[in-house]
Amino acid sequence: MSSTSRARLGEEVWKLRTDKINAELVTLTYGSVVAQLCKDLDGDYAEVNKQLDKMGYNIGLRLIEDFLAKSNMQQKCANFRDTADVISKVGFKMFLNITPTIANWSSDNKQFSLLFDENPLADFVELPDDGKAQSELWYSNMLCGVIRGALEMVQMSVDAHFVSDVLRGNDTTEMRINLIRYIEDEMPQDDE
DSSP: OOHHHHHHHHHHIIIIIOOOOOHHHHHHHHHHHHHHHHHHTTTOHHHHHHHHHHHHHHHHHHHHHHHHHHHOOOSOOSSHHHHHHHIIIIIHHHHHSOOOEEEOOOTTSSEEEEEESOOGGGTTOOOOOSSSHHHHOOTTTHHHHHHHHHHHHTTEEEEEEEEEOGGGTOSSEEEEEEEEEEOOOOOOTTOO
16 A cells, blocks of 8 residues: 555545544643643653553553554555554544654664654643753653554554654654564463
8 A cells, every 4th residue: 555545544534434522622631631640740750751651552552453443454564664654644644633744764664753743632732840841741652652552462562752842842743663573473382
């Protein structure tokens, strides 16, 4: 399936097959989750980042089933470049109605970046001005966990993390995704 076909598929799924909820409701609900974590963890932003990633991971484990059912993807991705294309043009379009740009491929094609021109999770958001949040909190870190969890369910172990965020004063919001390994199907021991 070509990149253009995937973009059309993402558009089609967004328009026809996805139950939609109000984007502002998602933004405000997510913001409440982040704010509550910051409060509960007394401003330990490293731990907030971990908790957001963990929540996203658990969502990704389940979200992949919805993605596969609604997108009707017939072909398995041939390589990690195809996977990046599907994440950007189908996955993000289907669930958040955005299409991040794929950039910064490594020479071994095992790492790439997603550049976000828009991030609906970060609409109406200002990080706390406490001297730490601007340098320690990755506000949208749940997205990294979602990608890790979803890709693990399709046999890929990845690391996903933000390297820049406009909320922190950077020029762009960039997520880096690194393929660690393909997960082999394993048979349980003593199973005949």
